[in-house]
Amino acid sequence: MNLAEICDNAKKGREYALLGNYDSSMVYYQGVIQQIHKHCQSLRDPALKVRWQQVRQELTEEYEQVKGIVGTLESFKTDKPVDPPAPQPEERPEDPAVWPPPIPAEHRNPAAVKRPNSAVKQQKKDSPGLQHRGAGPGGRGQTNPKTDRPGARDARGTKAKDDKGKRGAAEGGGDGDLKKFDGTGYDSDLVDALERDIVSRNPNIHWDDIADLEDAKKLLREAVVLPMWMPDFFKGIRRPWKGVLMVGPPGTGKTMLAKAVATECGTTFFNVSSSTLTSKYRGESEKLVRLLFEMARFYAPTTIFIDEIDSICGRRGTSDEHEASRRVKSELLVQMDGVGGALENDDPSKMVMVLAATNFPWDIDEALRRRLEKRIYIALPTAVGRVELLKINLREVEVAADVDLDLIAKKIEGYSGADITNVCRDASMMAMRRRIQGLSPEEIRALSKEELQMPVTMDDFTLTLKKISKSVSAADLEKYEAWMAEFGSV
Numbered sequence: 001m002n003l004a005e006i007c008d009n010a011k012k013g014r015e016y017a018l019l020g021n022y023d024s025s026m027v028y029y030q031g032v033i034q035q036i037h038k039h040c041q042s043l044r045d046p047a048l049k050v051r052w053q054q055v056r057q058e059l060t061e062e063y064e065q066v067k068g069i070v071g072t073l074e075s076f077k078t079d080k081p082v083d084p085p086a087p088q089p090e091e092r093p094e095d096p097a098v099w100p101p102p103i104p105a106e107h108r109n110p111a112a113v114k115r116p117n118s119a120v121k122q123q124k125k126d127s128p129g130l131q132h133r134g135a136g137p138g139g140r141g142q143t144n145p146k147t148d149r150p151g152a153r154d155a156r157g158t159k160a161k162d163d164k165g166k167r168g169a170a171e172g173g174g175d176g177d178l179k180k181f182d183g184t185g186y187d188s189d190l191v192d193a194l195e196r197d198i199v200s201r202n203p204n205i206h207w208d209d210i211a212d213l214e215d216a217k218k219l220l221r222e223a224v225v226l227p228m229w230m231p232d233f234f235k236g237i238r239r240p241w242k243g244v245l246m247v248g249p250p251g252t253g254k255t256m257l258a259k260a261v262a263t264e265c266g267t268t269f270f271n272v273s274s275s276t277l278t279s280k281y282r283g284e285s286e287k288l289v290r291l292l293f294e295m296a297r298f299y300a301p302t303t304i305f306i307d308e309i310d311s312i313c314g315r316r317g318t319s320d321e322h323e324a325s326r327r328v329k330s331e332l333l334v335q336m337d338g339v340g341g342a343l344e345n346d347d348p349s350k351m352v353m354v355l356a357a358t359n360f361p362w363d364i365d366e367a368l369r370r371r372l373e374k375r376i377y378i379a380l381p382t383a384v385g386r387v388e389l390l391k392i393n394l395r396e397v398e399v400a401a402d403v404d405l406d407l408i409a410k411k412i413e414g415y416s417g418a419d420i421t422n423v424c425r426d427a428s429m430m431a432m433r434r435r436i437q438g439l440s441p442e443e444i445r446a447l448s449k450e451e452l453q454m455p456v457t458m459d460d461f462t463l464t465l466k467k468i469s470k471s472v473s474a475a476d477l478e479k480y481e482a483w484m485a486e487f488g489s490v
Contacts, residue, residue: 212385248378251418393424
């Protein structure tokens with residue numbers, strides 16, 4: 001008896017079962033069970049014979065499972081008769097909008113089958129059972145494998161989108177409270193992804209949450225917020241800026257400034273990164289860029305914040321540039337040239353403002369730099385700003401009387417806002433580290449909250465500053481200042 005043949009037949013039986021080819025699987029199972037039975041009869045070792053009988057029993061159980069699946073499938077074919085196609089409902093003169101006469105498939109289009117809102121409401125009010133009428137076999141709710149696939153667009157797909165938009169408006173509190181973007185012409189998955197991952201109607205970050213950066217706040221108010229408050233003034237040559245670029249070292253608060261702008265002027269906030277606008281399918285990334293700006297115009301007034309814009313729109317014409325990347329850049333440039341506020345007669349209250357942030361302004365394409373008309377330098381915090389940052393970060397913890405914030409601010413000169421936050425976080429944990437030193441895990445878990453609420457001392461900051469250094473070098477600051485001297489627009 002060839003043991004390799006037994007193993008091969010058992011393997012094939014399982015593979016065919018996993019693939020859904022149950023008839024072939026049953027044939028292989030029957031054959032291997034008979035082979036193991038003959039093999040057991042030829043064995044003389046009782047222990048070995050018992051093991052092979054166990055294997056045969058396991059394969060028999062698998063065979064019975066496959067046989068049960070086949071029996072279940074056969075019951076669907078034979079036990080339940082196939083219902084004849086249900087006749088189309090007759091046209092009812094008293095309510096023609098609910099059940100229109102059937103339309104030939106070649107003449108069907110989404111606009112031809114949309115039902116008026118009044119007709120839908122009348123249907124729900126007068127005849128609540130009608131909305132479940134298409135659930136039976138052959139009815140209007142029956143699925144169609146040719147059209148029920150991602151990207152298939154027919155009358156049913158358009159109706160589903162309309163219903164989804166109505167549900168979104170109902171959840172938002174009624175008509176007018178929450179607009180829903182109509183994604184007709186786009187893949188519904190792309191629209192849902194942008195709605196879910198990007199749209200933020202209240203970032204809840206205010207100017208007071210950002211220490212220092214008074215010049216940047218003033219420029220952003222003038223470029224974004226004031227056109228919302230004084231639309232009659234910002235027209236003609238005083239039209240709002242199409243785009244604002246924030247340049248500076250990492251951790252200086254560029255993203256927080258963008259969120260504060262969206263909060264203060266009450267716009268819909270689109271937070272975009274390079275991963276949002278990229279796709280593995282050819283031509284899909286350009287569609288995403290166009291869809292983003294169409295949604296922004298729909299939800300206007302809108303703030304589109306593109307973080308790390310150098311990763312999306314780097315300099316064109318370089319040797320390592322990919323053709324797909326160039327198409328995305330071109331689409332982004334075209335859309336930015338046509339956003340709201342570009343024309344003299346556009347309403348500033350309906351504008352789309354593009355805010356961009358980068359740590360590498362020298363890598364940005366020249367055409368994009370031209371479209372980002374205001375270019376603001378977000379510098380490292382000043383001495384006053386460092387004290388404010390220390391106060392903001394320490395407002396939730398108890399600070400000892402010996403802590404001199406002015407002295408600490410002098411020691412952290414050259415630190416970014418993110419560096420200062422790390423210093424405060426580490427210093428606030430020093431007391432906890434001293435308290436749990438040498439304790440067992442059971443003793444640590446038994447500590448009460450009051451025992452860990454110890455004030456932050458000056459010694460804690462001294463120890464922390466020995467461990468945490470600044471993250472921005474003097475050479476980097478010189479590069480930013482040189483670029484701003486050449487291309488800045490403040």
